[in-house]
Amino acid sequence: MNNNNSSVPIxxxxxxxxxxxxxxxxxxxxxxxTGGIPIIxxxxxxxxxxxxxxxxxxxNSDTVDYIQMNITSKTSVKNALNCxxxxxxxxxxLVNSAYxxxxxxxxxxxxxxxxxxCENVNLHLGGYFLTAQQFAEYFKAMNYGSIITVASIYxxxxxxxxxxxxxxxxxxxxxxxxxxxxxxxxxxxxxxYKGSKIRFNCISPGGILSGxxxxxxxxxxxxxxxKGMLSPEDIAKTxxxxxxxxxxxxxxxxxxxxxxxxxNS
Numbered sequence: 001m002n003n004n005n006s007s008v009p010i011x012x013x014x015x016x017x018x019x020x021x022x023x024x025x026x027x028x029x030x031x032x033x034t035g036g037i038p039i040i041x042x043x044x045x046x047x048x049x050x051x052x053x054x055x056x057x058x059x060n061s062d063t064v065d066y067i068q069m070n071i072t073s074k075t076s077v078k079n080a081l082n083c084x085x086x087x088x089x090x091x092x093x094l095v096n097s098a099y100x101x102x103x104x105x106x107x108x109x110x111x112x113x114x115x116x117x118c119e120n121v122n123l124h125l126g127g128y129f130l131t132a133q134q135f136a137e138y139f140k141a142m143n144y145g146s147i148i149t150v151a152s153i154y155x156x157x158x159x160x161x162x163x164x165x166x167x168x169x170x171x172x173x174x175x176x177x178x179x180x181x182x183x184x185x186x187x188x189x190x191x192x193y194k195g196s197k198i199r200f201n202c203i204s205p206g207g208i209l210s211g212x213x214x215x216x217x218x219x220x221x222x223x224x225x226x227k228g229m230l231s232p233e234d235i236a237k238t239x240x241x242x243x244x245x246x247x248x249x250x251x252x253x254x255x256x257x258x259x260x261x262x263x264n265s
Contacts (some may be wrong), residue, residue, distance in 0.1 A: 008036035008244040013088050014243065015080070017071055017131055018098025018146075020047040022210060023150060026232030027095055029055060029145075032242050033064045035152050039090070041069035041080055057168045066161050069129030071098050077134045085138075093146040094135040096128045101174075109173050120174040132189060139198045147150055148242055149186050151202040151254060153262045155179030163219040169212070179204070182252050190252035199251045205235045206258025225260035 008014070014031055018024040019040030029040040032055055042048040045068035052066040065087070084091055084145035101124040104116040130145050139145025152175065159171040183202050190200040207220050207229045221228025238257050241247055256262060 007034040010035040014093040026236040040066040053252040062173035097150040151204040202254040206261045
C-alpha cells in the first residue's frame, strides 16, 4: 500500500483534461505510478484510448481510463463527468492541461487578427472556465475536490523576446493573456467557493522540452539555475504533490516550476 504522504492517495480518481497532450501524458503516467486512477479526457478519443491501453500495458494494470471530452462544449463536459461518475462512482480532482488553439495561433503580434485572438482566448481560457465550473459544482455537492490549472511563467512575467531571435518562434500574445487570466481565475474560484473544501491551485511551468531549435535552447537555458528547459516529467512531480495529503492546506496558489528562470535577469 502507498503510505507516502506526498503521493496521490490510492484510488483517487483524477480527470486529466488534455490528458493525451504533451504535459497531460506525463501527468497521467505520474498519477498511475503513484496510486491514482487517471482518466484521460481528450477531444481526440482515439489517441486517448491508445494512450490508456499503452500505459496500462506498460504497468501491467488497468488503472488508466479514458473519455472523450471537448472542453469548449458544456454538453461534452457534462456528459464526460456523468460517464466517469457512472463507471467510477466519484471524482476527486480535475486537472486542466488541454491546449486548444486555432490554425493561426503563434503569429507575431502585428499579424494577429482580432477574430483569431478572440477565438483562441475563448477556446483556451473559456474552455478552462467551463470545465472548472462544471466540476466545481459537483465537488461542492460532495464537499471535497481539487481543481488544478496549468498556467505558465508567461502569466507572471513579461516575455523575453531576445531568446526567440534568429528562430521562427515567438511568444504568442494570446498565450500571455490567457495564462495570466487563468491565474486570477484560480484565485477567484478559491474565494467564491470558500468553505466548500474544494482546493484550487495553478502550476506555472517554464519552458517544456518539445524539439525546440538549438539556438533557442541555448538562449533559454542561460537563464536557468541548473537545467533550464524542463521535461514534462519535471512538472508532473508538482502535480502529484498538489494532489497528495502533504498539500492539504495549499489553496489559491500559483506554483512556479521553472528552474529559477523567471527570477533571473
